[in-house]
Amino acid sequence: MLSAVAARKAxxxxxxxxxxxxxxxxxxxxxxxxxxxxxxxSKKPTSKRKLSGQVPAPSPDKKKKRAKHNEKKQKPVSxxxxxxxxxxxxxxxxxxxxxxxxxxxxxxxxLPRLVASEVPSSSRRRAWSPSNPVYDSSDDEAQDVPxxxxxxxxxxxxxxxxxxxxxLSTFQPTRDYNLFRLSPDSAARYGLLSSHDRDSTSSLLALxxxxxxxxxxxxxxxxxxxxxxxxxxxLSASSVSHRVFAPRSSPIPVIRCVSSDSTExxxxxxxxxxxAVPKGGSLVWLEGLRTHVEGLGRICRTFDGVFxxxxxxxxxxxxxxxxxxxxxxxxxxxxxxxxVPDSWDAALSAVLSHAKxxxxxxxxxLVKGPKNAGKSTFARTxxxxxxxxxxxxxxxxxxxxxxxxxxxxxxxxxxxxxPLFGPPFTHMSIPNHAHYIGSAxxxxxxxxxxSSIHALLQSYRLDIQFLADASSGGNSDKIGDxxxxxxxxxxxxxxxxxxLSRKIEEMVEPSDVFEFEPPIAExxxxxxxxxxxxxxxxxxxxxxxCVEPSVLSTNFSSADxxxxxxLSYFHAIFPxxxxxxxxxxxxxxxxxxxxxxxxxxxxxxxxxxxxxVYLAGPGTEDVVSSEVVRVLNGxxxxxxxxxxxxxDAEMDEIELGGPExxxxxxxxxxxxxxxxxxxxxxxxxxxxxxxxTSTHLQILTPVLPLALADARVxxxxxLELPVWGMLDFRFEDGQSIAGVDxxxxxxxxWGKEEGLGAERRRVRRNLMRKxxx
Numbered sequence: 140m141l142s143a144v145a146a147r148k149a150x151x152x153x154x155x156x157x158x159x160x161x162x163x164x165x166x167x168x169x170x171x172x173x174x175x176x177x178x179x180x181s182k183k184p185t186s187k188r189k190l191s192g193q194v195p196a197p198s199p200d201k202k203k204k205r206a207k208h209n210e211k212k213q214k215p216v217s218x219x220x221x222x223x224x225x226x227x228x229x230x231x232x233x234x235x236x237x238x239x240x241x242x243x244x245x246x247x248x249x250l251p252r253l254v255a256s257e258v259p260s261s262s263r264r265r266a267w268s269p270s271n272p273v274y275d276s277s278d279d280e281a282q283d284v285p286x287x288x289x290x291x292x293x294x295x296x297x298x299x300x301x302x303x304x305x306x307l308s309t310f311q312p313t314r315d316y317n318l319f320r321l322s323p324d325s326a327a328r329y330g331l332l333s334s335h336d337r338d339s340t341s342s343l344l345a346l347x348x349x350x351x352x353x354x355x356x357x358x359x360x361x362x363x364x365x366x367x368x369x370x371x372x373x374l375s376a377s378s379v380s381h382r383v384f385a386p387r388s389s390p391i392p393v394i395r396c397v398s399s400d401s402t403e404x405x406x407x408x409x410x411x412x413x414x415a416v417p418k419g420g421s422l423v424w425l426e427g428l429r430t431h432v433e434g435l436g437r438i439c440r441t442f443d444g445v446f447x448x449x450x451x452x453x454x455x456x457x458x459x460x461x462x463x464x465x466x467x468x469x470x471x472x473x474x475x476x477x478x479v480p481d482s483w484d485a486a487l488s489a490v491l492s493h494a495k496x497x498x499x500x501x502x503x504x505l506v507k508g509p510k511n512a513g514k515s516t517f518a519r520t521x522x523x524x525x526x527x528x529x530x531x532x533x534x535x536x537x538x539x540x541x542x543x544x545x546x547x548x549x550x551x552x553x554x555x556x557x558p559l560f561g562p563p564f565t566h567m568s569i570p571n572h573a574h575y576i577g578s579a580x581x582x583x584x585x586x587x588x589x590s591s592i593h594a595l596l597q598s599y600r601l602d603i604q605f606l607a608d609a610s611s612g613g614n615s616d617k618i619g620d621x622x623x624x625x626x627x628x629x630x631x632x633x634x635x636x637x638x639l640s641r642k643i644e645e646m647v648e649p650s651d652v653f654e655f656e657p658p659i660a661e662x663x664x665x666x667x668x669x670x671x672x673x674x675x676x677x678x679x680x681x682x683x684x685c686v687e688p689s690v691l692s693t694n695f696s697s698a699d700x701x702x703x704x705x706l707s708y709f710h711a712i713f714p715x716x717x718x719x720x721x722x723x724x725x726x727x728x729x730x731x732x733x734x735x736x737x738x739x740x741x742x743x744x745x746x747x748x749x750x751x752v753y754l755a756g757p758g759t760e761d762v763v764s765s766e767v768v769r770v771l772n773g774x775x776x777x778x779x780x781x782x783x784x785x786x787d788a789e790m791d792e793i794e795l796g797g798p799e800x801x802x803x804x805x806x807x808x809x810x811x812x813x814x815x816x817x818x819x820x821x822x823x824x825x826x827x828x829x830x831x832t833s834t835h836l837q838i839l840t841p842v843l844p845l846a847l848a849d850a851r852v853x854x855x856x857x858l859e860l861p862v863w864g865m866l867d868f869r870f871e872d873g874q875s876i877a878g879v880d881x882x883x884x885x886x887x888x889w890g891k892e893e894g895l896g897a898e899r900r901r902v903r904r905n906l907m908r909k910x911x912x
Contacts, residue, residue: 305469306468306469307467307468308468310350310351317345318458319342319343331363331424339429341427341461342426342461343363343424343425344422345412345421346365346394348397348398350395353391353393353466354385354465354467355391355448356385356447357383358383358461358463358464359427360423361423361426362424363404363405363422364422365396365397365419365420367395367396370560371477381558382428382430382560383561384560384566387446387473388700390516392560398419399419402420408422425458427462430727430728432729433463434729435710435729435731437868438706438731438868439699442703446463448465481684482683486681489679498621500621500650501529501621501622501623502623503651504626504650505628505649505651505678506626507640508655509630511630513686514628515627516686518627519543519559522534522558526558529617530556531622532554533552533622534553534554535595535626535647536550536551537643538627538628539581540580540629540697541563541697543627544563545573545708546701548575548578548579548858550592550595551570551595552570552595554571554722563700564703564704564707567708567711567726568723569713569821569846571723573595573822575812575820576856577756577854578755578858582635584755585635587812589639589643589646590814590815592643594815594816596647603721606721626647649678650678650679652680656682706863707729708823709825709839709841710729710730710841711728711730712727716843734877735825735827735839735864736865737877741839742835743836750851751805751813751851751853752805752852752853753806753810753855754806755812755854759855764803764804772828774855774859775826776854778820778823778840778850778852779818779820779852780819780850781817785817786813813852820854821842824842825839825840825860862887
């Protein structure tokens with residue numbers, strides 16, 4: 140059965156033959172067309188339409204619409220005009236190369252071609268379509284527009300980006316030419332005393348001006364002559380060794396030799412080493428660093444092998460004499476290099492230009508902007524730049540999700556005297572002052588979040604800001620009478636997050652504000668605004684360029700970095716700290732020999748050692764006193780120290796359950812956490828177990844025992860231990876945990892759960908008011 144279009148063409152042909160007799164050449168063309176039409180009809184594919192009995196009867200309304208549609212089709216057409224449907228095919232035809240007679244006739248159809256790969260790209264274009272724009276064939280750019288092979292529609296496709304290889308290391312190590320290996324005895328003879336490993340070898344690198352070295356792994360770097368730049372900071376010749384952690388999960392730092400006019404060498408070095416350094420070059424001493432931080436990859440398998448080259452970097456070589464350090468010569472698909480954009484460098488230089496000795500108002504820098512813009516990286520770079528100018532720098536962390544020195548869920552104030560070269564999980568710290576919020580977002584407790592930041596700012600202004608540095612009295616290169624402050628804010632910039640960020644900026648009263656804005660087309664990033672742009676006495680504003688997302692953001696998400704920070708904190712080993720020093724204690728090594736379930740915990744009697752227990756977070760106000768033991772079992776808690784007299788030591792006997800009920804955990808249902816103005820969080824602890832028959836509980840914490848004596852308050856929030864921390868990485872088969880069959884291990888369930896409510900709950904947070912957009 141022919142279609143309606145074919146029937147209409149037959150009627151038009153009959154009317155034209157009766158009106159005007161065709162010419163001879165026209166008749167031959169018509170006969171050829173008729174023969175081609177018959178051949179096309181004979182190749183009509185078998186119809187797959189359902190039978191009439193299988194199709195439901197159309198409704199009366201559809202019948203009326205169809206009748207009106209047929210009436211419009213049956214209207215007479217004037218012979219003087221041209222019919223757009225005269226040369227249209229009535230069926231979908233799949234032709235071979237041999238049977239296709241005319242490309243122009245085929246391409247004039249309105250029906251889509253199923254096979255268009257045989258037609259040149261210049262002709263793959265519809266003549267007319269009511270839903271697609273008409274492309275002018277005289278336009279040169281339109282001739283290159285590709286066409287979809289299936290639907291025959293022009294598609295504006297972009298060329299695939301070919302991975303370009305970038306040279307990362309221009310330094311080519313050559314033994315006894317620009318690289319000299321040193322044994323421990325040789326290093327001691329030349330005055331290079333190692334404090335990390337007396338049995339390991341080291342190397343001296345002679346760098347020419349502008350030469351770069353990209354290293355993967357953990358090592359210490361000491362500049363003996365000249366200057367080098369590392370992570371946006373310039374390191375001059377000194378006897379100070381800097382620890383560098385360069386995993387593939389974060390941008391890899393690059394050592395670049397900075398040209399200098401004069402180069403002074405230590406007198407103990409041999410003449411052969413001094414002559415190997417080019418004019419204006421630098422001499423760098425590299426030594427392997429053994430802190431067992433690489434073992435964290437065994438615990439959290441997401442970061443397994445991040446300190447070693449991947450299979451895309453298998454051709455790179457080891458640095459001779461430095462164990463575990465790899466030279467990365469070319470870029471790869473899973474490695475990103477740390478680079479400082481021009482707008483960042485200009486803003487950092489502008490801040491250092493305002494730093495002067497004797498200035499009684501140190502710079503207070505605030506970093507703000509959306510998430511995944513590079514705020515944490517810039518704040519760390521700003522800290523490193525200020526450390527080269529000041530003896531000590533304070534850092535206030537307000538980002539609960541991506542904390543720099545502590546696990547997530549804490550706002551902390553740290554004081555540093557050395558630059559940081561590594562991701563956050565490589566420099567966990569015991570902060571000077573901190574407050575535990577217990578969540579990765581201040582959404583559930585915004586008032587407690589703001590009051591905690593306000594308390595930390597008061598601690599900085601009263602106890603830290605103008606504390607003179609007696610140790611740097613003889614060092615005229617650095618400013619030691621004041622301590623600047625760097626404030627890193629969160630990336631929540633809409634709705635409630637915008638209000639909280641505005642409140643924080645008002646409380647901080649910054650002298651310099653660094654704001655990240657999303658890139659706009661044809662927008663010039665100003666490094667420093669004009670002096671008349673803002674009133675005199677107001678903060679200096681700098682607009683910074685957002686970093687482009689890399690492949691690292693897809694391989695390692697924010698949740699992965701948060702998990703790694705928690706596990707790194709509980710496996711960290713902190714060195715003894717001088718009680719009189721205000722410099723924060725950073726982790727020196729990591730204990731990765733045993734999992735958390737196999738480590739020896741502290742055991743304490745909570746009836747004597749714990750004054751109060753608080754639960755923070757949504758839903759905790761419904762927890763009754765009899766369930767607190769189960770809530771604390773296996774929980775992460777904050778160890779809080781409160782001032783004397785701020786807590787009630789006596790609790791009501793009715794609340795405790797009466798004298799005959801025996802001792803119970805001192806907990807008040809629905810009570811708010813202690814005030815940040817009268818408390819301080821000394822660190823975090825993992826409650827490994829609570830006894831059901833006695834008043835003992837076991838805790839795991841990296842906090843030093845001296846600080847645990849005053850932390851008599853426990854605060855539990857929403858932060859939970861990751862699953863990686865519950866497993867036993869010593870057994871590769873995964874069938875048992877600490878010698879116990881995994882089916883009998885508490886808090887862990889293997890396989891898919893069944894029953895109502897077993898599926899993971901999904902919370903929608905994208906419903907906002909119009910004013911929050």
